Amino acid sequence: MTCIGPVSMRSETGVPAPRQFIPLSEPEIRGNEWEYVKECLDTGWVSSAGSFVERFERQTAEYLGARHAVATVNGTAALHVAVLVSGVSPDDEVVVPSLTFIAAVNSIRYAGAWPVFVDSEPSYFQMDPEKTIDFLDKGCRWHEGALHNKSTGRRVRGILPVHILGHPADLDPVLEAAKKYDLVVIEDATEGLGAHYGKRKVGRLGDVSCLSFNGNKLITTGGGGMLLTDNEEWASKARYLTTQAKDDPVESIHGEVGFNYRLTNLQSALGCAQLECLEEYVAKKRAIAACYSDSLGAVEGIVPMSEPDGCRSTFWMYTILVEEGRAGSRALMKHLHDGGIQTRPLWQPNHLSPAYAEIGPFACGTAERLNDMALSLPCSVGLSAEQQERVIESVIAFVADRK
Numbered sequence: 254m255t256c257i258g259p260v261s262m263r264s265e266t267g268v269p270a271p272r273q274f275i276p277l278s279e280p281e282i283r284g285n286e287w288e289y290v291k292e293c294l295d296t297g298w299v300s301s302a303g304s305f306v307e308r309f310e311r312q313t314a315e316y317l318g319a320r321h322a323v324a325t326v327n328g329t330a331a332l333h334v335a336v337l338v339s340g341v342s343p344d345d346e347v348v349v350p351s352l353t354f355i356a357a358v359n360s361i362r363y364a365g366a367w368p369v370f371v372d373s374e375p376s377y378f379q380m381d382p383e384k385t386i387d388f389l390d391k392g393c394r395w396h397e398g399a400l401h402n403k404s405t406g407r408r409v410r411g412i413l414p415v416h417i418l419g420h421p422a423d424l425d426p427v428l429e430a431a432k433k434y435d436l437v438v439i440e441d442a443t444e445g446l447g448a449h450y451g452k453r454k455v456g457r458l459g460d461v462s463c464l465s466f467n468g469n470k471l472i473t474t475g476g477g478g479m480l481l482t483d484n485e486e487w488a489s490k491a492r493y494l495t496t497q498a499k500d501d502p503v504e505s506i507h508g509e510v511g512f513n514y515r516l517t518n519l520q521s522a523l524g525c526a527q528l529e530c531l532e533e534y535v536a537k538k539r540a541i542a543a544c545y546s547d548s549l550g551a552v553e554g555i556v557p558m559s560e561p562d563g564c565r566s567t568f569w570m571y572t573i574l575v576e577e578g579r580a581g582s583r584a585l586m587k588h589l590h591d592g593g594i595q596t597r598p599l600w601q602p603n604h605l606s607p608a609y610a611e612i613g614p615f616a617c618g619t620a621e622r623l624n625d626m627a628l629s630l631p632c633s634v635g636l637s638a639e640q641q642e643r644v645i646e647s648v649i650a651f652v653a654d655r656k
């Protein structure tokens with residue numbers, strides 16, 4: 254198979270020009286974005302009021318089947334407010350997977366609470382339900398009507414599962430334990446938007462869920478987020494907190510210290526257009542994943558990404574494991590980079606992060622191994638067959654060389 258880069262574009266010296274760069278993940282903008290944004294510009298409704306904000310909230314809530322939605326300036330803000338409205342108090346603890354983007358963990362600290370890191374399961378890289386329950390059952394004790402962490406003495410108030418990479422986390426056992434111990438469940442559904450856990454949609458499993466529409470997500474508003482819940486009281490509290498806790502808009506009287514976390518009409522206009530394409534993008538991501546898995550499944554030392562039984566993954570970020578470990582995955586990253594192909598390892602597990610050095614220790618060995626082995630491959634919705642072929646060939650060439 255040959256490379257489909259612009260090889261014919263030779264420079265004066267006859268040296269082939271570098272091949273076209275293949276980014277990890279690019280936004281896909283080919284729907285009604287221009288039309289809707291133009292409507293904002295033409296009417297002057299560009300800021301935090303306007304019909305697209307309400308429409309984006311309503312349509313996202315409808316897509317997921319949630320009663321209420323509150324758009325926010327980004328996903329981290331949605332998480333922060335979700336932690337606040339769900340009744341987590343300063344000095345409480347919230348259980349969260351160590352292997353995830355730091356935003357979810359930070360949102361717990363913003364509220365003055367503390368993360369308890371749990372390990373991942375090795376198959377789909379999600380929060381390990383058994384280890385989560387093990388901590389709740391054995392690492393905690395029920396005392397004066399609440400669950401307390403035996404080692405810190407703090408009250409455990411919630412669980413914040415994060416669906417990562419486009420897979421649903423296995424939450425049924427966790428939801429059952431949450432019920433037993435009266436814990437709130439705050440779902441970070443950002444990377445799981447469009448995924449199904451059995452017949453249920455990711456983002457509808459917990460008491461409140463959060464989304465991000467940053468540029469690298471399945472659908473984007475440039476920057477943006479949303480909080481979704483069936484709890485009317487929490488939704489109106491979230492709306493209040495995200496708009497500076499304003500009690501009287503004429504006299505500017507504020508009931509408490511709020512935040513300016515609103516999403517603009519311009520961004521919401523983008524969101525409405527993107528949402529119309531969501532299912533199509535999921536289908537494209539799944540096709541990209543099927544092609545990678547077919548081509549890389551038989552390659553020695555490479556473990557392709559699979560889908561949990563009975564579930565729908567979106568494969569938002571297609572990620573392989575390199576069995577050799579950290580040296581191998583980072584060497585493959587360099588090899589692909591040298592060929593103009595962008596890849597990325599998973600996040601440093603948060604229990605090892607300098608940002609969280611003051612707490613712990615936590616036993617998250619699987620998270621550490623996954624961080625060593627994993628590498629995400631280019632998987633933009635707009636990835637062409639030729640580009641994907643180039644990535645696959647480059648991985649195969651690396652493996653052949655390494656023998």
Ligand SMILES: *Cc1c(COP(=O)(O)O)cnc(C)c1O
Pocket residue numbers: 327328329330353354356357415416417441443444464465466467476477478
């Ligand atoms: C991107 C992301 C966030 C943060 O969203 P922002 O909009 O960038 O603040 C939170 N959680 C997960 C899982 C993410 O991937």
